[in-house]
Structure formats: C-alpha cells, structure tokens
Amino acid sequence: MDTSTQVDVRELRRGFRGRLVRPGDPEYEEGRRIWNGSIDRRPALIAYCADPADVAAAVRWAAARHAGGDGLPVAVRSGGHSFSGQSLCEGGIVIDLSGLRRITVDEQAGTVRAQAGALLGELDAATQRVGMAVPSGIVTHTGLAGLTLGGGIGWLMRKYGLTVDQLLGAELVTAGGERVRADARENPELYWGLRGGGGNFGVVTEFEYRMHPVGPAVLAGPLFWPVADSARLLRFYREWIEEAPDELTTAVVHRTAPPLPGVPAELVGRLAVVVMCCWAGDPERGEKVLGPLRRFGPPAADLCRPKPYLEHQASLDPSFPAGRWYYFKSCDVARLSDEVIEVTAEHAARIASPLTSFPIFQLGGAIARVGEDETAFSGRGAGHTFNINATCAGSEGFEEERAWSRGLWRALAPHHTGVYVNFLMEEGEQRVRQAYGEAKYRRLRELKRAWDPGNLFRLNQNIRPDPPDTPD
Structure with missing residues (x-):
C-alpha cells in the first residue's frame, strides 16, 4: 500500500476513543519511530488505542480490509522493542497499545x-x-x-x-x-x-x-576483566556455575568498558569481558557463592554489591537506548565447551563498535524444571543462549559490525541447539521452526488455524496457518 494515499478511517473513527495518526499529521514522524533505529517504515495509519474496545475496533477494521483483498499489513506495538522491528509496518496499520498501562x-x-x-x-x-x-x-x-x-x-x-x-x-x-x-x-x-x-x-x-x-535489595552488578582474559575466564566460569544455586543468575558480556565509577581509567574505552551477576537470596550466602569469582584474576573492577532490585533492573538501560542501529544473531548451546569458548573469545576480540555489547545468558535452574511440553516456549534444556548484538550509532560501520555478528554465529553453528524466539530478526520460516522444534511447531500451526486462519497477525515470528498438505 502506498502511504501517500490516505486510508479512509471514517468507519473506524466512529466510537474510537484513542487517536488516529496518518502521514502528514504532526505526530506521525515521531509515532513511527521504534527502538531499533535501523528499521525505517512508513505505516498508513497508527491507531493509538485507549482501551480494549479500541483494540477490538482496530482489529475488525483491519480484518475487513485484509479479507477484502488489499492485504493490509497489521503490526501490533507494545513497547516497540522487537529486535526485528515487526511492531512497525510499511503501508499498513500499527495498533499501538501504549495507552493501555494500568x-x-x-x-x-x-x-x-x-x-x-x-x-x-x-x-x-x-x-x-x-x-x-x-x-x-x-x-x-x-x-x-x-x-x-x-x-x-x-x-x-x-x-x-x-x-x-x-x-x-x-x-x-x-x-x-x-x-x-x-x-x-x-x-x-x-x-x-x-x-x-x-x-x-x-x-x-x-x-x-x-x-x-524479591528484595528490596539484591546482590548484583558487573565484574570486569580485560578481553584478553576471555577464554581463561570462560573456562573458570564454566566450572564455577556448574553447581550454582538457583538464586544466582549470570550473563557473560563482551563489550567496551564504560566510564563507570570503579572502572579503572586504563580499561575504560577498551574491550572487556564482564560477568553480570544477580543473587536473589540471602546476601551472606551470596557473598560466599561469589567468592571464587571475585578471587579469579582478580577482576580489574568489581561493581557487584547489594543494591535495590529496581536499580539493578535499570543498570543496562544506558547500553540499549532507543534509536541506535541494532542487529542480532542468536543461538542456544548446551554448554560452554572448549570449542565454544575459543570461538567466542576469538570473535569477541574483533568487536569494532564501542556500542556493541553481546551477552551470553546462563540458563538452567527453575527454567529447566518446567516440562518442555507445558508451554510453547522451547529450549528449556539449553545451558546458555547467545545474543550476538551488533550496535552502531547509525549507518556508519553498521554493515561491518553486522558481518561480525553473522560471522560469530556461523562459527558457533556446529554447537547450536536451538534459538530463543524473541532474539530472532526476520530470518524466515525455517528459523521459526528451529525455535520451536517440529512437534511443537505443528501444534502451534493447528492453534493458528483455529484462531487466525487468514494470518492477519503475520508480522511476528510467524506460524503460518497453511493446511497440512501445503508444501512449505
């Protein structure tokens, strides 16, 4: 659909309590911005819903045009934070939920x-x-x-x-x-x-x-080492977390060290390997569990301390602001084998952008104790999930950093066990199948046929509702 042609919203406007914004309206340019600045799309309509009744009205209006043959794209936006930018569409309607905040x-x-x-x-x-x-x-x-x-x-x-x-x-x-x-x-x-x-x-x-x-305080924060210590640290880390209590969740992050209080001047602006920790339990026991990590090296900076849970939750906000150009590749691995560690350390040393920050999340614990078939989420048996994030301030250097992300992902390919669906870009149906596995994908497809046989909601990691005899 050409967004230069105004869509007819008279039917939708009747009884709609929220705002309808179209190209040329004062709010339009700001309204079409989302978190990932590399995504640039121009919807024909942004429907800011005031309540669930508005959402229902917007869906009915969009469905009528979808069924009418013009294939009106429908995007649904909550925080606009999707990696792939699928909360924004070209030439369709964005159903914006930001007014529903109760x-x-x-x-x-x-x-x-x-x-x-x-x-x-x-x-x-x-x-x-x-x-x-x-x-x-x-x-x-x-x-x-x-x-x-x-x-x-x-x-x-x-x-x-x-x-x-x-x-x-x-x-x-x-x-x-x-x-x-x-x-x-x-x-x-x-x-x-x-x-x-x-x-x-x-x-x-x-x-x-x-x-x-939870809280109000948790024992949490980052410990920094120079990136040259990456492989050595990861081998220690692998053994340290082997018997980690469930109260401890960690992520290993490779990034440029930021100018935080406590980070030495000689490390600021240089590549580092960071272990982010969050201990949500008895603080005295947490200090004992963290002891071996603190003694390893020792770290160039140790910013892990008791702090309000809310403070810790916001600690990574400055690293992921809206408007930067982001590109992600992702995979789950069973464990940090020697091969995975060597590949990770080698590629981490090649990060060029000072804004790139890629975490490797520790899984297990309570995640793995839920049955694999109890929810549609897949990958409960994985040991870690890689979020290989390439970030730049804008287009300059972005292609090179994106190539770095893809290169690390390809080098890890022999060790892939799956992928977390929220970490996917627009990577095609086969990757969505990999995220769920064939049995779960078939069950999800049946559910899609029952609730959205026309695939109105297709701007997502899409489960196609095609009949069973339709080749993929």
Missing part, C-alpha cells in the same frame, strides 16, 4: 494484572512497592507484551522461571475482533500457545501474573 497488584492473592502497553520498569515499580516481583527482562523500557509472549528471560529466571511461567491468564482480541480470555480452564490450548508462541493468535490486552518475594 497495573493492579493484589498483594493478598500474590498476583498482578498488567495491561499490554506497560513497560517492564513500570511493572517492577508497582510490584516492588509490596516487596514482590514478576521475573521479566533486563531493560526497563522493553514492552511487557512482546517479552512475555516470547518467553521472558531475565535476572530472576533461574530462581523463579521465565515470565511465561508466571502467566496465569490473558485477555485478548482475536482476529475476528472478539474479546476472549485464555487460562488453564478457559481456552487452555490457547493459553498454552500464548506462553511462548508470540503474537500469532491475537492481540493480548491484559496479562495476569503470579508474583514472588
């Missing part, structure tokens, strides 16, 4: 309801007021909806599980514009699919989560 904590029941436009930092702030938290991601301006629907990895995952493991139910708008609930009793198969299957089955407008006691 969060309701039920301290007595130990649950929280959060509308789909909320950001992770807002959920954290609301739950920490009662000393609780929902395991979520690592950057506070991430949208809650996309993170949850793909799985949700973060600093509490080894102790309490993924974000989807806390999901008790969800309210959503179907491709037909109907509002339904999915939980263990009502639409249980849809509930299964929402826990890892992404935005394939409808537009979730509200989530209900189980909360857990």
Whole structure:
C-alpha cells in the first residue's frame, strides 16, 4: 500500500476513543519511530488505542480490509522493542497499545494484572512497592507484551522461571475482533500457545501474573576483566556455575568498558569481558557463592554489591537506548565447551563498535524444571543462549559490525541447539521452526488455524496457518 494515499478511517473513527495518526499529521514522524533505529517504515495509519474496545475496533477494521483483498499489513506495538522491528509496518496499520498501562497488584492473592502497553520498569515499580516481583527482562523500557509472549528471560529466571511461567491468564482480541480470555480452564490450548508462541493468535490486552518475594535489595552488578582474559575466564566460569544455586543468575558480556565509577581509567574505552551477576537470596550466602569469582584474576573492577532490585533492573538501560542501529544473531548451546569458548573469545576480540555489547545468558535452574511440553516456549534444556548484538550509532560501520555478528554465529553453528524466539530478526520460516522444534511447531500451526486462519497477525515470528498438505 502506498502511504501517500490516505486510508479512509471514517468507519473506524466512529466510537474510537484513542487517536488516529496518518502521514502528514504532526505526530506521525515521531509515532513511527521504534527502538531499533535501523528499521525505517512508513505505516498508513497508527491507531493509538485507549482501551480494549479500541483494540477490538482496530482489529475488525483491519480484518475487513485484509479479507477484502488489499492485504493490509497489521503490526501490533507494545513497547516497540522487537529486535526485528515487526511492531512497525510499511503501508499498513500499527495498533499501538501504549495507552493501555494500568497495573493492579493484589498483594493478598500474590498476583498482578498488567495491561499490554506497560513497560517492564513500570511493572517492577508497582510490584516492588509490596516487596514482590514478576521475573521479566533486563531493560526497563522493553514492552511487557512482546517479552512475555516470547518467553521472558531475565535476572530472576533461574530462581523463579521465565515470565511465561508466571502467566496465569490473558485477555485478548482475536482476529475476528472478539474479546476472549485464555487460562488453564478457559481456552487452555490457547493459553498454552500464548506462553511462548508470540503474537500469532491475537492481540493480548491484559496479562495476569503470579508474583514472588524479591528484595528490596539484591546482590548484583558487573565484574570486569580485560578481553584478553576471555577464554581463561570462560573456562573458570564454566566450572564455577556448574553447581550454582538457583538464586544466582549470570550473563557473560563482551563489550567496551564504560566510564563507570570503579572502572579503572586504563580499561575504560577498551574491550572487556564482564560477568553480570544477580543473587536473589540471602546476601551472606551470596557473598560466599561469589567468592571464587571475585578471587579469579582478580577482576580489574568489581561493581557487584547489594543494591535495590529496581536499580539493578535499570543498570543496562544506558547500553540499549532507543534509536541506535541494532542487529542480532542468536543461538542456544548446551554448554560452554572448549570449542565454544575459543570461538567466542576469538570473535569477541574483533568487536569494532564501542556500542556493541553481546551477552551470553546462563540458563538452567527453575527454567529447566518446567516440562518442555507445558508451554510453547522451547529450549528449556539449553545451558546458555547467545545474543550476538551488533550496535552502531547509525549507518556508519553498521554493515561491518553486522558481518561480525553473522560471522560469530556461523562459527558457533556446529554447537547450536536451538534459538530463543524473541532474539530472532526476520530470518524466515525455517528459523521459526528451529525455535520451536517440529512437534511443537505443528501444534502451534493447528492453534493458528483455529484462531487466525487468514494470518492477519503475520508480522511476528510467524506460524503460518497453511493446511497440512501445503508444501512449505
């Protein structure tokens, strides 16, 4: 669709409480910006929904045009933080949920309801007021909806599980514009699919989560070594985490050392290997568990200390601001074998951009104790997930850094065991199949046929609803 041609929104405008923004409107240019600055698309309409009724109206309006043959693309935007930029479309409608931000904590029941436009930092702030938290991601301006629907990895995952493991139910708008609930009793198969299957089955407008006691302080933060120590550190780290208690979640990050208080001047601006830690348990025991890591080397800088959980949750925000150019490749591995370590250390030393920061997340713990078939999320048996992030301020140097990311990913290929769906770019159906595995993909496809047979919601890591005899 040519965005220079204004879409007719008169039918949608009737009864719509939110704002409708089109090309040429004062808000349009700002409204089409998303977190990943390398994505540049021009939608024909941005529908800022004020409530779930607006979402249903926007879906019905879009579905009528989709069925009418013009193939109107439909993007759904919560925080606009998707790596692949699929919360923005070319020439279609963006259903924007940022106006749906209500969060309701039920301290007595130990649950929280959060509308789909909320950001992770807002959920954290609301739950920490009662000393609780929902395991979520690592950057506070991430949208809650996309993170949850793909799985949700973060600093509490080894102790309490993924974000989807806390999901008790969800309210959503179907491709037909109907509002339904999915939980263990009502639409249980849809509930299964929402826990890892992404935005394939409808537009979730509200989530209900189980909360857990956390903080208010955790023992958390980074320890730095020069990048030349990467292979040696990773071999030690592999053994150190072998018997790690569930209270400990870590990530190894290769990046340029930032000018933080406590980072020595001779390391600032140079490549470093960093172990990010979060101990969510008794602090005295945590100090004992962290002792061997602190004695290794020793580190050039040790910024791991007791701090408010909210402070730790926001600690990586400056490393991932909106507007930078981001490109990602990702894979799961079973363990940090000698071969994986050597490949990682070799390629980490080749990082050129001072903005690139790629984490290797430690999995296991509570994640692995949920049955593989209990949710659509896949990869519970993996040991680590690589998020090979290439970052630049703009286009300058971006192609070279992207080539570096692809090169490391290809070098790790013999060790791939899967991929976390939220870390995918637009990489095609085969990669989506790899994210779920064939058996789970077939189950998700059946669910897609039941809830979105016309594939209205296709701007995501798409589960195609093709009939079984249609070749892929």
